[in-house]
Amino acid sequence: MLNEGKLTPDRTLDLRTVLCPINFVRAKLTLEEMTSGQVLEVILDDGEPMRNVPRSIKSEGHTIINVLKLPDDSYRLLIRKEEG
Amino acid sequence: MNLDDEQIERYSRNIILKEVGGKGQERLLASRVIIIGAGGLGSPAALYLAAAGVGTIGLVDGDAVDLSNLQRQIIHFTGDVGIRKTESAKKKIELLNPDVRVNTYHDIVTSNNIREIIRDYDFVVDGTDNFPAKFLINDACVMAGKPFSHAGILRFYGQTITVLPHESACFRCLFLGPPPPGSVPSCREAGILGAVAGIFGTIQALEALKHILGTGGLLADRLLTVDALTMSFREIKVKKNPRCPVCGDTPAITSLVDYEQKACDLKL
Numbered sequence: 366m367l368n369e370g371k372l373t374p375d376r377t378l379d380l381r382t383v384l385c386p387i388n389f390v391r392a393k394l395t396l397e398e399m400t401s402g403q404v405l406e407v408i409l410d411d412g413e414p415m416r417n418v419p420r421s422i423k424s425e426g427h428t429i430i431n432v433l434k435l436p437d438d439s440y441r442l443l444i445r446k447e448e449g
Numbered sequence: 450m451n452l453d454d455e456q457i458e459r460y461s462r463n464i465i466l467k468e469v470g471g472k473g474q475e476r477l478l479a480s481r482v483i484i485i486g487a488g489g490l491g492s493p494a495a496l497y498l499a500a501a502g503v504g505t506i507g508l509v510d511g512d513a514v515d516l517s518n519l520q521r522q523i524i525h526f527t528g529d530v531g532i533r534k535t536e537s538a539k540k541k542i543e544l545l546n547p548d549v550r551v552n553t554y555h556d557i558v559t560s561n562n563i564r565e566i567i568r569d570y571d572f573v574v575d576g577t578d579n580f581p582a583k584f585l586i587n588d589a590c591v592m593a594g595k596p597f598s599h600a601g602i603l604r605f606y607g608q609t610i611t612v613l614p615h616e617s618a619c620f621r622c623l624f625l626g627p628p629p630p631g632s633v634p635s636c637r638e639a640g641i642l643g644a645v646a647g648i649f650g651t652i653q654a655l656e657a658l659k660h661i662l663g664t665g666g667l668l669a670d671r672l673l674t675v676d677a678l679t680m681s682f683r684e685i686k687v688k689k690n691p692r693c694p695v696c697g698d699t700p701a702i703t704s705l706v707d708y709e710q711k712a713c714d715l716k717l
Contacts, residue, residue, distance in 0.1 A: 390461045394452070394471040425467065 372431060372443060374406035375399060381439050385413050389421045392444070396427060401448040404430070409440050418442075451475060456548065460502055468664040474502060478548060480661040483507035483570040485558055485586060487534040489636075489646030490600050490653060491576030492524035497654035499542040503661070505550045506542060507570055510534040511557040521643030558582060560705035563589040572657045573597035576650065578636060580627035581708035587612065587620035588705055591695045596660055598653040598668075604639050605678035607649045610668055610687070611656045615696055617669035622690035622697075627708050645677045 378395055380388040392407050399405060409415055419429055422444055431443040452460070452471060456478075463469045463477070482503050484491045487510040498506055514522075514529040514537050522534075529537040535553035542551050554566055558577075563585060567573050573595050575586045583599065590597040591614040599620050600609040612619045652673070659665040672685040694701040 386465055387458060387461055390457055390464050393464065394457065397471045421465075 373404065374443060375403040377406040377408075379408045380414065380418075381408055381410050381437075383414075385417050386421075388414050389418045392418065392422060393425065396422075396425070396444070396446050399446045401446055403446050405444045405446065407442045407444060408435070409442060411438050411440065415440055456502075459546075459548075463501060468662060473662045473664075477502045477658070477661055478504040480572075481505040481507070481570045482572045482574060482657050482661075483509065483567055484574040484576055485509045485566075485582070486576035486578065487522070487524065487538040488512075488518065488576060488578060489521040489602065489641065489643065490650040491574065492522045492538070493647050493650035494574050494576060494654040494657070495524055495538055495542060496545065497651060498657060499546045499549045501654075501658055502546065502548055503657070504548065505552065505570075507552045507554065507566070508535045508538050509554040509556065509558060509566060510538075511555060521641060521646045523643065523647070558585060558589075560585065560707045563705065564593060567593060567595055570595070572660050574653045574657060575599045576653070580633070583620060584627055584708060585705060588695050588702060590614060591619050591621075592705070598656045600649040600653050602641055602645055602649050603634070603636060605642060605645055606674070606676050607645055608672055608674045609649055609652050610672045611660075613667070613669050616689075617667075618687045618689045619693060619696045621695045621702075622693040623672065623687055625694065630709065642677070645675075648675060648677065 376395055376399060378392060380391060396405055409418055419442060426447045428445045428447055429442055430445050433441040435441055460474045464471055464474050480503050482498055484495050487508050495506060512534050513531055514525045514534055516530050518525060519527060524538045524541050533555050535555050539551040539553050542549055556562060558566060567589060573590055575583060575597055577583055594614050596613050598611050601607060656668055659667060670687055672687050674683045691698050
């Protein structure tokens with residue numbers, strides 16, 4: 366199956382109401398502290414955050430392994446930290 | 450991670466960069482850069498280094514702010530005329546970024562004090578306006594193993610190079626010694642447009658930041674010259690001179706020398 370693997374987050378960041386680009390900066394700083402292969406759960410608002418943050422996280426080399434829409438129209442992302 | 454919420458916001462555009470990140474920002478905050486000369490080159494260098502979050506900035510200058518400085522020395526304002534340049538610059542840096550600690554040295558560099566002044570810093574920015582100081586800074590930095598950025602400007606023209614002592618060419622590998630007094634005009638005589646100083650001081654700040662971050666390619670073994678009147682940038686490849694009197698195989702200069710005349714003290 367797609368996105369098989371660990372789906373239990375090691376860290377969680379609720380970035381709802383945090384504006385761009387500070388939401389990405391916070392995710393990036395948290396990922397820096399994690400070790401390769403660990404999973405970060407991030408909750409993002411729809412709209413600009415969802416348009417920008419996933420792309421920026423991917424451009425840093427990390428993998429988005431799961432995206433889930435939540436009842437309040439926000440999104441839950443599971444990000445696997447990659448080395449480098 | 451030791452960055453607080455305000456720092457995360459203040460430095461967000463730094464942190465977003467792959468080459469910086471949180472670790473790079475912390476490295477900048479822990480770094481120490483000394484700027485010799487709080488004038489045309491030192492002003493933009495100091496402001497950009499302070500804005501980027503270099504944690505400790507040293508400022509060396511023995512002059513007071515003069516009205517004729519303000520056209521290019523952008524860290525000083527009209528109300529600062531008459532006060533020490535080091536104090537004027539310190540005030541602006543602290544207003545810009547309270548994270549920065551500023552150490553001031555109201556003095557000119559000499560063979561007696563320069564070793565002590567540069568000792569505790571990671572990188573030296575040469576923002577001086579005369580050849581004796583430039584050779585003194587080169588020699589002191591080579592002897593102390595301190596990386597530094599050289600720049601010199603006149604009219605619409607300037608040059609800059611970064612020196613990694615004993616790794617890349619030093620200023621004396623290129624120029625054996627100061628030109629004869631009076632042979633090269635000073636800014637006072639020849640003029641200088643402030644924005645030209647801005648280009649070079651900004652390049653010097655960038656070199657210091659990249660050195661601290663350990664990223665990118667430094668302007669070492671490459672002399673960059675700019676003719677801003679035609680906006681021509683030229684890069685001259687240079688090499689370490691094995692017969693260099695300071696960093697060569699058998700150096701002739703083993704102690705610091707003060708050359709007689711400051712270019713800006715020349716008779717008009």
